[in-house]
Amino acid sequence: MQDDSQDERPLRDRRPEDTAMWIDQQIRAAIERGEFDDLPYAGKPLPERLTSQNDPDWWLKGLIEREQVTGVLPEALQLRTDAVRLPQELDRLAREADVREAVEGFNRRILEARRQLAGGPPVVTPLRDVEQDVLAWRERRRTRALQPALEDPGSPPRRRWFRRRRA
Numbered sequence: 001m002q003d004d005s006q007d008e009r010p011l012r013d014r015r016p017e018d019t020a021m022w023i024d025q026q027i028r029a030a031i032e033r034g035e036f037d038d039l040p041y042a043g044k045p046l047p048e049r050l051t052s053q054n055d056p057d058w059w060l061k062g063l064i065e066r067e068q069v070t071g072v073l074p075e076a077l078q079l080r081t082d083a084v085r086l087p088q089e090l091d092r093l094a095r096e097a098d099v100r101e102a103v104e105g106f107n108r109r110i111l112e113a114r115r116q117l118a119g120g121p122p123v124v125t126p127l128r129d130v131e132q133d134v135l136a137w138r139e140r141r142r143t144r145a146l147q148p149a150l151e152d153p154g155s156p157p158r159r160r161w162f163r164r165r166r167a
Helices: 016-033 058-067 075-091 096-115 130-150
Strands: none
Touching: 075 096, 075 130, 096 130
């Protein structure tokens, strides 16, 4: 029998038996080189999402989870998700003008999604009240400012990075 590694015929021109032997040989060589070492689930049972036969989109869900893909939902669903996250996003802003601009931008997205005639779920996300969101932002900011004072009074005060002295 001839050695398949020396076979010069393209893979598509080989007989199925030759192709299967060549593939097995390639796999054995890869194992010997250690190319299958340190795979994500080596020595562990596969998660149920990978073994489930009932879900035809198991691979897509795994990709979205693994790659942390965001922003691919229909706009109506994305707006619902963003509405829940909006207070945390506003808390990252330092100026009231930026908060107002962010809420107004969110409201523009809602209005634009309502004008779209494309299919998909209906937009049920309500418009945000800019003044109410600004007041809530101020209150959360004031609460965070008081938080260090409410901590253990015996602990030394935290120094800001710009006030630290070099040793």
